[in-house]
Amino acid sequence: xxxxxxxSLSELVKNIKEKKLSSKEVTKAFIDRSEKSxxxxxxxxxxxxxxxxxxxxxxxxxxxxxxxPGIPMAVKDLFCTKNIRTTAGSKILNNFVPTxxxxxxxxxxxxxxxxxxxxxxxxxxxxxxxETSFFGNVQNPIDKNLxxxxxxxxxxxxxxxxxxxxxxxxxxxxxxxxxxSFTGIVGxxxxxxxxxxxxxxxxxxxxxxxxxxxxxxxxxxxxxxxxSTYDSKDSTSVDFKRNEYSKDLTKNIKGKKIxxxxxxxxxxxxxxxxxxxxKGIQYAKDCGAEIIDITLPHTSYALPAYxxxxxxxxxxxxxxxxxxxxxxxxxGENLIDxxxxxxSEGFGAEVQRRIMIGTYVLSSGYYDAYYLKAQRVRKLIKxxxxxxxxxxxxILTPSTPSSAFKIGEKKDDPVSMYLNDIFTVPVxxxxxxxxxxxxxxxxxxxxxxxxxxxxxxxxxNILNIAYAMEEKIGFKNKINDWWIK
Amino acid sequence: MSKVKSExxxxxxxxxxxxxIGLEVHAQVTSESKLFSTxxxxxxxxxxxxxxxxxxxxxxxxxxxxxxxxxxxxxxGIGLNAKINNRSVFDRKNYFYADLPQGYQIxxxxxxxVGEGKVILDMPEGQKEIGIERLHLxxxxxxxxxxxxxxxxxxxxxxxxxxxxxxxxxxxxxxxDEVSAYIKKLRSIMRYLGTCDGxxxxxxLRADVNVSVRAKGSKDLGTRCEIKNVxxxxxMQMAIDYEANRQVDLIEEGKSIxxxxxxxxxxxxxxxxxRSKEDAHDYRYFPDPDLLPxxxxxxxxxxxxxxxxxxxxDKKKRFIxxxxxxxxxxxxxxxxIDTAKYFEEVVTKMGKNKDIKLAVNWITGxxxxxxxxxxxxxSQSPISSKNxxxxxxxxxxxxxxxxxxxxxxxxxxxxxxxxxKIVEEKGLKQQSDPKALEAxxxxxxxxxxxxxxxxxxxxxxxxxxxxxxxxxASGGKANPQLINEILKKKL
Numbered sequence: 001x002x003x004x005x006x007x008s009l010s011e012l013v014k015n016i017k018e019k020k021l022s023s024k025e026v027t028k029a030f031i032d033r034s035e036k037s038x039x040x041x042x043x044x045x046x047x048x049x050x051x052x053x054x055x056x057x058x059x060x061x062x063x064x065x066x067x068x069p070g071i072p073m074a075v076k077d078l079f080c081t082k083n084i085r086t087t088a089g090s091k092i093l094n095n096f097v098p099t100x101x102x103x104x105x106x107x108x109x110x111x112x113x114x115x116x117x118x119x120x121x122x123x124x125x126x127x128x129x130x131e132t133s134f135f136g137n138v139q140n141p142i143d144k145n146l147x148x149x150x151x152x153x154x155x156x157x158x159x160x161x162x163x164x165x166x167x168x169x170x171x172x173x174x175x176x177x178x179x180x181s182f183t184g185i186v187g188x189x190x191x192x193x194x195x196x197x198x199x200x201x202x203x204x205x206x207x208x209x210x211x212x213x214x215x216x217x218x219x220x221x222x223x224x225x226x227x228s229t230y231d232s233k234d235s236t237s238v239d240f241k242r243n244e245y246s247k248d249l250t251k252n253i254k255g256k257k258i259x260x261x262x263x264x265x266x267x268x269x270x271x272x273x274x275x276x277x278x279k280g281i282q283y284a285k286d287c288g289a290e291i292i293d294i295t296l297p298h299t300s301y302a303l304p305a306y307x308x309x310x311x312x313x314x315x316x317x318x319x320x321x322x323x324x325x326x327x328x329x330x331x332g333e334n335l336i337d338x339x340x341x342x343x344s345e346g347f348g349a350e351v352q353r354r355i356m357i358g359t360y361v362l363s364s365g366y367y368d369a370y371y372l373k374a375q376r377v378r379k380l381i382k383x384x385x386x387x388x389x390x391x392x393x394x395i396l397t398p399s400t401p402s403s404a405f406k407i408g409e410k411k412d413d414p415v416s417m418y419l420n421d422i423f424t425v426p427v428x429x430x431x432x433x434x435x436x437x438x439x440x441x442x443x444x445x446x447x448x449x450x451x452x453x454x455x456x457x458x459x460x461n462i463l464n465i466a467y468a469m470e471e472k473i474g475f476k477n478k479i480n481d482w483w484i485k
Numbered sequence: 486m487s488k489v490k491s492e493x494x495x496x497x498x499x500x501x502x503x504x505x506i507g508l509e510v511h512a513q514v515t516s517e518s519k520l521f522s523t524x525x526x527x528x529x530x531x532x533x534x535x536x537x538x539x540x541x542x543x544x545x546x547x548x549x550x551x552x553x554x555x556x557x558x559x560x561x562g563i564g565l566n567a568k569i570n571n572r573s574v575f576d577r578k579n580y581f582y583a584d585l586p587q588g589y590q591i592x593x594x595x596x597x598x599v600g601e602g603k604v605i606l607d608m609p610e611g612q613k614e615i616g617i618e619r620l621h622l623x624x625x626x627x628x629x630x631x632x633x634x635x636x637x638x639x640x641x642x643x644x645x646x647x648x649x650x651x652x653x654x655x656x657x658x659x660x661x662d663e664v665s666a667y668i669k670k671l672r673s674i675m676r677y678l679g680t681c682d683g684x685x686x687x688x689x690l691r692a693d694v695n696v697s698v699r700a701k702g703s704k705d706l707g708t709r710c711e712i713k714n715v716x717x718x719x720x721m722q723m724a725i726d727y728e729a730n731r732q733v734d735l736i737e738e739g740k741s742i743x744x745x746x747x748x749x750x751x752x753x754x755x756x757x758x759x760r761s762k763e764d765a766h767d768y769r770y771f772p773d774p775d776l777l778p779x780x781x782x783x784x785x786x787x788x789x790x791x792x793x794x795x796x797x798x799d800k801k802k803r804f805i806x807x808x809x810x811x812x813x814x815x816x817x818x819x820x821x822i823d824t825a826k827y828f829e830e831v832v833t834k835m836g837k838n839k840d841i842k843l844a845v846n847w848i849t850g851x852x853x854x855x856x857x858x859x860x861x862x863x864s865q866s867p868i869s870s871k872n873x874x875x876x877x878x879x880x881x882x883x884x885x886x887x888x889x890x891x892x893x894x895x896x897x898x899x900x901x902x903x904x905x906k907i908v909e910e911k912g913l914k915q916q917s918d919p920k921a922l923e924a925x926x927x928x929x930x931x932x933x934x935x936x937x938x939x940x941x942x943x944x945x946x947x948x949x950x951x952x953x954x955x956x957x958a959s960g961g962k963a964n965p966q967l968i969n970e971i972l973k974k975k976l
Contacts, residue, residue, distance in 0.1 A: 086544070093544065096544070100538060197545070197547060198546075198547055199545040202544070202545060202775075206774035232549065233547060233549060234547050235547065236774075236775065236777060312771060316579050316769070316771070319587065319589055320542040320544070320588050322588060324583050324586070324640070325586055339581055362770075364767050364769070371771060
């Protein structure tokens with residue numbers, strides 16, 4: 001089987017279970033392709049030899065009852081992995097090797113998966129183009145010098161470029177859905193509290209959520225059912241009845257009510273996005289869903305609120321990187337000098353910008369005007385969703401206001417960069433699940449995604465809608481392996 | 486008894502100043518593990534041996550609240566007659582320091598777990614009520630050690646994350662003596678509850694002291710200074726005395742007092758400026774997004790209420806009512822839960838025909854002296870409550886005299902011996918046989934005829950001489966009351 005890396009997760013699992021493929025063959029295939037794909041710069045750390053060892057071991061005594069039997073996969077470098085360097089895309093953690101494993105990755109290894117390596121991402125997941133990573137830009141497999149989106153840019157690039165069959169990313173304001181949309185893959189941001197945050201390098205604690213990224217909806221559902229577990233080590237983890245998402249997956253969405261929020265028709269949105277949305281509405285109708293116009297009146301305040309709440313939490317979460325206990329330390333004359341040099345040299349410009357914003361909005365005298373107000377806005381946004389969910393089962397929007405842009409194009413314009421998150425951010429603020437599925441191409445042939453937003457803890461419903469629409473859309477990603485010589 | 490109000494005032498020329506004091510007491514919660522992690526809280530372990538990944542703030546580590554610590558805080562709140570809040574919020578207090586691994590302390594800012602309450606102090610001039618503003622839970626920081634190396638600072642994180650209760654008083658205290666009484670009362674209540682061991686040497690109890698002064702009679706509060714982290718009652722009193730006088734001197738010189746944070750230098754006995762208001766940290770408090778608001782139901786609180794033991798104030802009332810001890814004695818007996826327990830055991834073991842007053846005297850007299858000398862807690866007393874009860878009964882029923890009892894008491898200390906046995910073995914039983922005593926006295930009068938005559942002629946002082954001779958002749962065992970009676974008859 002020469003095209004192992006072209007196979008979806010489900011196909012690989014089936015082939016390994018039927019002993020048509022060994023874990024070693026599969027692992028080797030993805031390593032080989034990863035080795036040939038260095039130009040994508042998707043990996044920060046590789047763990048190939050130990051992956052092969054593990055695959056060999058698996059094959060010697062294969063446990064085929066597992067959900068990911070001997071399946072190799074790389075994960076975003078924001079998940080702490082025991083004895084494997086974990087950098088969060090930052091110089092300040094360049095030498096950091098955890099002695100512990102995040103709950104989400106542990107869940108994956110428990111089901112038989114094998115770690116290939118750690119994937120590039122924006123520094124501390126702060127970015128929408130993967131350009132803030134200390135470890136360099138990631139190339140989009142769609143086209144040369146195109147950003148893969150961010151912050152899970154390495155993850156999106158690796159799945160789209162078939163360097164890993166599936167992966168997990170994290171999503172604070174769109175970091176799974178936007179890169180999924182930019183690279184033509186499926187990405188799910190689960191309900192806040194669905195996946196444990198234990199062992200994930202924190203960006204903004206009240207918004208961060210791990211989630212699956214895959215070639216298709218079914219693979220995404222399978223990975224979600226593995227990573228979503230209640231965890232007493234995370235006080236915000238919610239103990240609810242979790243579905244077997246892949247087993248319960250159905251294309252029958254007849255009679256489902258899908259809302260179309262008029263506020264998502266933003267100024268300056270390219271025509272092709274509007275057309276994609278209309279097409280999406282038609283697909284949903286074709287699947288038997290009922291389309292209902294809805295209003296989410298506070299949508300336009302979501303982005304500003306997000307860019308107060310997220311930096312505020314980040315400024316505090318990142319205080320622990322001070323050169324005292326682990327990670328990078330610059331020499332200083334005294335403690336304060338050491339702090340200043342360590343953090344000035346250890347953090348990149350975007351991280352510093354957000355720490356400054358966050359520190360500012362929490363300062364005495366500004367707290368009420370910024371942080372408190374933003375929290376009130378957040379409540380209003382959540383109320384908007386609660387209100388419409390009395391009438392609809394899910395909401396359909398574009399994933400992003402544009403397709404992928406060129407590397408460097410928005411680097412010096414943070415506000416225009418932040419605008420990328422305009423459709424994804426409200427979902428995080430409200431703690432809801434959202435999935436991005438590839439739904440078409442723009443004139444340049446770059447993929448475009450549609451987002452389906454669900455009710456809290458109702459991942460099954462949006463997975464079902466995505467599953468049904470995926471079939472109707474029949475999307476084919478245009479990957480020509482331009483980076484392989 | 487006349488009620489003399491022993492006011493603490495600072496006098497300068499024609500002016501008298503009153504001192505206003507408020508305390509922020511940091512009490513370490515008695516708990517096996519830390520507030521947000523499972524590490525041990527044991528005191529005195531090797532540096533950095535009781536540190537989890539959470540305590541050291543490793544990436545991706547998350548705090549999980551220790552329910553036991555929450556219960557301890559609520560119990561303490563109940564002990565302070567305070568309002569328990571059904572909903573409280575943990576906030577982050579952000580600042581950088583080498584022994585603060587997270588870069589923030591998890592504390593409670595706007596919504597503490599315990600609201601307003603009160604504590605009653607028993608002062609010589611009567612009872613005084615001190616208001617409690619609030620009690621909140623927070624993490625302790627680690628320890629920076631600056632004197633191990635000339636170039637470097639060492640950090641010990643054993644204490645990092647240990648649960649503290651910050652108990653904030655209203656500015657109701659007026660003197661160093663009241664501060665002492667207040668701290669002792671808080672400590673007593675918390676020891677009764679088992680929520681804080683109150684050990685100041687180990688840092689389990691320490692306080693920030695807010696001091697201001699104002700002209701006597703004024704209702705306005707003066708500008709206050711906060712003296713940080715004072716760890717003994719004596720130092721608190723010294724610091725207040727110094728600080729109040731310093732402030733008064735400034736006012737007398739026509740200068741203003743700067744609101745600032747000060748340190749107490751225990752060697753020089755003075756307070757020194759640490760940072761002014763302008764330099765005050767902006768802690769950027771905000772709700773910790775890693776923790777949900779803490780919700781406790783009334784049911785939960787009521788269950789804890791039902792587990793609260795009898796507290797010092799109630800115990801005092803009961804002792805006065807049931808045992809007819811004086812309020813002063815009751816205070817001494819209830820101030821420490823183990824003393825109260827010991828006392829009640831003695832009372833029970835004395836049985837029916839008991840002399841409680843005598844027991845109190847022996848406990849607060851001889852026993853306390855021994856404990857003080859040997860630097861022991863009453864729980865480590867060399868004499869058990871059972872044997873003390875027997876001793877008191879031996880005095881009460883006339884078997885031994887109070888004087889002999891002191892000898893017996895000394896002997897009891899060697900291995901908690903039964904006083905009854907000591908009396909028998911050493912033949913210390915009181916001579917109460919009138920015939921034998923009469924014979925003994927006859928002999929003494931015979932041997933001292935001249936003195937007997939002098940006595941009869943009016944030299945009454947000599948009565949004591951005969952008593953002394955009789956006691957001496959009996960080896961101290963003669964019943965003094967009988968001796969008196971017989972001598973009076975015979976002389």
